[in-house]
Amino acid sequence: MTDARLADLATRLPGLRLLTDAADLEHYGRDWTRRWTPAPLAIALPASVEEVQGVMRWASGHGVAVVPSGGRTGLSGGAVAANGELVLSLERMNRVLAFDPVDRMLTVQAGMPLQAVQEAAKAHDLVYPVDFAARGSCTIGGNIATNAGGIRVIRYGNTREWIAGLTVVTAAGERLELNRGLIKNSSGYDLRQLMIASEGTLGIVVEATVRLTSPPPPSQVMLLALPDLGALMQVFALFQSRLSLQAFEFFTDVALRHVLAHGAQRALEGDYPYYVVTEFDAAGEAAQEAALAAFEAGVEQGWILDGVIAQSEAQAAALWRLREGITESVAPRKPYKNDVSVRISAVPAFLQAMQELLGREYPQFEVVWFGHIGDGNLHINVLQPDDLDDAAFIAQCEQVTKRLAATLHDFGGSISAEHGIGLVKRPYLESTRSAAEIALMRGVRRAFDPQGILNPGKLFAPEPT
Amino acid sequence: MTDARLADLATRLPGLRLLTDAADLEHYGRDWTRRWTPAPLAIALPASVEEVQGVMRWASGHGVAVVPSGGRTGLSGGAVAANGELVLSLERMNRVLAFDPVDRMLTVQAGMPLQAVQEAAKAHDLVYPVDFAARGSCTIGGNIATNAGGIRVIRYGNTREWIAGLTVVTAAGERLELNRGLIKNSSGYDLRQLMIASEGTLGIVVEATVRLTSPPPPSQVMLLALPDLGALMQVFALFQSRLSLQAFEFFTDVALRHVLAHGAQRALEGDYPYYVVTEFDAAGEAAQEAALAAFEAGVEQGWILDGVIAQSEAQAAALWRLREGITESVAPRKPYKNDVSVRISAVPAFLQAMQELLGREYPQFEVVWFGHIGDGNLHINVLQPDDLDDAAFIAQCEQVTKRLAATLHDFGGSISAEHGIGLVKRPYLESTRSAAEIALMRGVRRAFDPQGILNPGKLFAPEPT
Structure with a gap:
């Protein structure tokens, strides 16, 4: 700990836990994105609000940038520290x-x-x-x-x-x-x-x-197989009008293939292009009958090709794993991720436009998509081919993201539904927020942090100095 | 329209409706508070977003303050124009x-x-x-x-x-x-x-x-008579645990007296110190039985002295009028209003403290209180005695509000639950927001409105120039 600033920090806050080992710098310097090489100054692990205050007073005094750090599961680089920042990890403040x-x-x-x-x-x-x-x-x-x-x-x-x-x-x-x-x-x-x-x-x-809220009523989990994207919205409308939905998640055959290869259990015999996992209130026989009736109505219309309803908690968990295991199952393929949203009413037209865009732009790539269709939120994971290096792969994907961002702009959608902007989506912020909005956001930031020491470079580029 | 600035506005936006008659200036220059003498420059009634943009460009150019104006039913002076501002009324934009x-x-x-x-x-x-x-x-x-x-x-x-x-x-x-x-x-x-x-x-x-959301299930409305404030919280807890509440509103005997004198219909024979109007889901017999059982449990405990359940929509409306008519019924008495809130868990202790404070500080005044007890929100209306002029009355009330604000500060409450700060609560903002918060709020305002032309003086005093 030869850095004079760190020596000063240790003097000011003798009880503060500080890490500077290379392994710690790497561990705490990055999130689930892997695009940046971690290079923080040090890691501070305060145990109290007072220590956090002390760290920030020190950081303000020295003009040191600070990266707040939670579980670092982020997918937009929001917790990356690659420029000599102090990582301020909250992990000891967990009570x-x-x-x-x-x-x-x-x-x-x-x-x-x-x-x-x-x-x-x-x-x-x-x-x-x-x-x-x-x-x-x-x-x-x-x-x-x-x-x-x-x-x-x-x-x-x-x-x-x-x-x-x-x-x-x-x-x-x-x-x-x-x-x-x-x-x-x-x-x-x-x-x-x-x-x-x-x-x-x-x-x-x-x-x-x-x-906090009261526990929801007893629920049931259903897996549905669908023929096409048109059916997806029809089934959503059908189920939403007849059942009290807690979740309605869709994914594709490609996603299912990965999650099955990763150890999940097959729940339907056939292979289908699209799947839905849905959970809904099912207290009492009437609710369960309504669910079966909705299912049968979907089958009659040709919107549902097959399905299964969980008969136990274990089976419900197994069905959920088909959806929730996707991210982990594709992680080894270093997917390039988009997390976008549009208004619910715009989902059908947007999915159509997306399908065309992805088919046209990514013919050579494997694309895994899934989403929270009832919220207008779609996740797109482009898998990295073995024969392409990181930089070339990302460069190609960024070209497509430019087009995707333009499409989103036309639909009034968002380039980040729930991952945040961080470093990854920063180049595309203008597709979702107008120049006037971004100027106001920058003004707000200056009001809170005139020195620009709080997570600089995330959300928008640092102020020109 | 001899003002050169207004002449310029009329030139820039020939289609803009502008009013400058004395009666219009008075009508549009104030809200439901009556403490300030309206003195706007003029009233603009734009019919489109483009006209609003034009007005703001003009206002920026001339440095004219603008007061946005809706229904002017506000109780904190937020829509008052008493200093030569342009009132920008949205009333024609109502589609x-x-x-x-x-x-x-x-x-x-x-x-x-x-x-x-x-x-x-x-x-x-x-x-x-x-x-x-x-x-x-x-x-x-x-x-x-x-x-x-x-x-x-x-x-x-x-x-x-x-x-x-x-x-x-x-x-x-x-x-x-x-x-x-x-x-x-x-x-x-x-x-x-x-x-x-x-x-x-x-x-x-x-x-x-x-x-928008789906209509709630059929509901019932009940009026309850209670012996004291302790019972109020007990009945709320009882009803909340057994029924699906849509509303739970309380008021006092003094409030009832005013609303009855104002033409509302008596619903219970006896006189009681506290009343509650509550509305809850009541689809099907089971729900109605649960409501009666909750009522009876309250009676058995001595928390409920009497009550009535509406048997028709007309009766439900009549019960609601007992609560909703209060504000109008006391309006002729020019009430001094406080609209405060605390965390729900702090309501009993706060009510106790309030009762002591009001009894001690306002022995000579009639005080009407009512509130949304399930949200921690209490409305206090101090009625102006006939023998006291406006200025003296308000001055006395402001002294008590200082103490009330200090009590609220101790309870971590808010000096404005739902009326806003405007002009009326501005002197007490510091009881709810810290100096650091207010400094940040001022910084945000500067980012949005560096000239300070948007509703200046509301929320906080104008920037020193």
Whole structure:
């Protein structure tokens, strides 16, 4: 620890855990993207809000850039530290601080994994309903930084809807208590909402008060096989009108092939181009009959070719694995990812345009897509061929992303539905946000962080100095 | 129209409707507060977004302050124009622009009254569920400006939850399309959320895309009479645990006296200190039996002294009038209003503290209080005695509000639950927001409106120049 700035940090905060080993720098310097070579200055692992404040005062004093760090499961490079930044990891701040049964709120430290938050809620017979496959590794702080959505948005909305209060440390090291668990509070700008999805560029989220809800009624899980994309929207409309949906997720035959090769269990005998995993309320016989009737109506129309309904929790988990295992199953193929959204009503036309675009632009690549169709959110994973090196592969994909971004612009969609902008989507921000909006965003950032030390380069390029 | 600036405006926008008659200046220059003498420069009534843009370009050029104006039902002076401002009334922009049944969204102009939005939703068998007594006069734009809450927050949340997109004209006259109806969009700061509750200080909301939902199940309305404030929270907990509540509103004997004197119909024979109007799902016999059982359990515990359940829609409306008629019934007494909130769990202790404070500080005044107890929101109306002039009355009330604000600060509450800060609550903003937060809010405002021409003086004092 020969760096004078780090020596000063150690002097100011003698109790602060600091890591500078090469292995630690690499581990904490990157997220699930693999495009950047980690090169942080050091890793700080504060154990309290006061230590975070001390770190930020030190960083402001020295002009050191700080990268806030949660589970680093991000897919947009939002937690990458490749330019001598201090990584501020919240992983030691992972405890429940308070629970109130009347408020039905849980206050937790930002480094708590999503699954631990869910379990803490469950211990009180309540539910924190935001959920997705990375639940075991991602943290609630990271979820807030990107306004994470996931597989239950159709029922419960995004992370934003569940945050009743945030404790934030500013660039200058001040502690903010934003909204403090109030249900009604019209006292000026809602900085809590502004902080959500700001990707660590406006402040460090150190604690969160999350709303909880009653457990949903008993549910059932169904796997459906469909002939084409047109049928997908028809089945969605059919099921939405007749059932109380908790989730409605689709994926393709290519995705299924990968997840089966990765150890998941086949649930249907035949091979079909498209699949849906759906979960819906099924308390009582009437609800179960309604589900079967909806299924049969879909079969009669030719929109559903085959299907299976889970008969046990184990089978439900196995069906869910077909969808949730996709990301992990394709990870070894270093997929190039797009995570896009349009209005729900625009999904059919957009899927059509996408299918044409991908078929035309990626004839040589294997493309795995899946999505949360009820939210207008589509995930596209382009798999890297063995005979192409990283740089050439990414360069080719970026060319297609330019066209995709233009298509999204025409549809009024978003280049990032739930992954955030980070480094990866930064070149395409203009497809989703106008120049006037970006100028205002930059102005907001200057108001919060005039030195530009909070996660610089993420979301937008650093200010010209 | 001898003012050179107005002559220039008329030249730039020949089609723009401009009013300068004294009666119009008075009518459009104030809201439901009566503390300020209206003195606007003129009233502009644009008919299109382009005209609003033209007005803002003109205002920027001349440095003229602009007060955006909806139904002017505000209770915090947010729409008051008392300093030569141009009032920009959205009242001619009151049409439905689009409806999409798949998105279940309605796009409307900002000047549309809330009730018209509700009726437009109903025409499609859907519901815009934010609701309160001023529905016929207030506009959706004003609802957005204060993040209006109302009587169904316990079930549906505040306005914020229902806004999927906003069209905003900036101080410089630029048009922003914020979020565009997307369900999932993690592409940088959510300026839509920032705009909500900004009271016209960051931009002019000209159009909104609101989410709609399915109609709630059939409901029943009950009036309850309670002995004391302790019983109030007990009955709320009891009813919340057994019924699916849509609303749970309380008021006092003093409030009832006023509303009865104002023409409402008595529903219970006896006189009691506290009353509750509650509405809950009651589809089918089981739900109705559950309601009766909850009522009887409350009676057995001594928490409920009497009650009545509406047997018809007309009777339900009559019971609701007992609660919703309060504001109108006390209006002639020029009430001094507080609209405060705390966390739900803090309500009992806060009510206790409030009761002591009001009894001690206002022994000579009649105080009418009521509130949305399930949201932690309490409305306090101090009625002006006949023998006290306006200035003396307000001065005395302001002294008490200082103490109330200090109590709220101790409870972590808010000085404005749903009315906004405007001019009325500006002196007390510091009780709810820290100095660091207010500094950041001012910074955000400068980013959006460097000249400070958007509703200056509302929310915080104008910047020192």
